[in-house]
Amino acid sequence: MSAGEERLDHSSPISPATSAAEPFEIAALLRRCMGDHEFAARLIEKFTGRLADTVKEIERGVEAKDWSSVTSRLHNLKGEAGSLAAVELASSAEEMRERLFDGHIHAASTHLLELKAAADRCIQFRFTIAKRLEQAASVALHG
Numbered sequence: 001m002s003a004g005e006e007r008l009d010h011s012s013p014i015s016p017a018t019s020a021a022e023p024f025e026i027a028a029l030l031r032r033c034m035g036d037h038e039f040a041a042r043l044i045e046k047f048t049g050r051l052a053d054t055v056k057e058i059e060r061g062v063e064a065k066d067w068s069s070v071t072s073r074l075h076n077l078k079g080e081a082g083s084l085a086a087v088e089l090a091s092s093a094e095e096m097r098e099r100l101f102d103g104h105i106h107a108a109s110t111h112l113l114e115l116k117a118a119a120d121r122c123i124q125f126r127f128t129i130a131k132r133l134e135q136a137a138s139v140a141l142h143g
Contacts, residue, residue, distance in 0.1 A: 023121040024129050028085040030136070037137030041130050047084055048126040055119045062108050071097050089118040
């Protein structure tokens with residue numbers, strides 16, 4: 001377990017609702033998964049499991065000034081993050097992509113830092129969201 005994952009408080013009371021500070025909107029995610037809590041948890045696990053590599057690929061593209069690759073990867077990340085209700089990450093990816101399309105190449109490093117921070121929050125939150133989805137499934141099943 002990484003240091004970031006250890007900072008999460010897994011003992012706190014958990015409800016299916018999320019606050020604005022959380023990287024995934026659980027209610028929206030569950031609607032998109034037609035209420036299938038296990039499916040939603042698997043999607044989050046897969047997404048966060050490869051997210052660091054995706055961000056590294058974007059970072060390598062920025063370093064190489066391969067803007068076509070960077071904007072393509074940002075477009076894909078925006079879509080996937082948006083589908084999984086990772087609103088901040090989707091917004092960050094779209095903003096960086098738009099700035100690059102607008103020719104603001106000099107701002108790529110700043111936007112990359114914001115993208116990495118949003119991705120890190122998603123990765124750090126994955127165990128919390130899995131627990132919340134598990135508890136929400138239990139409530140739905142027994143409640």
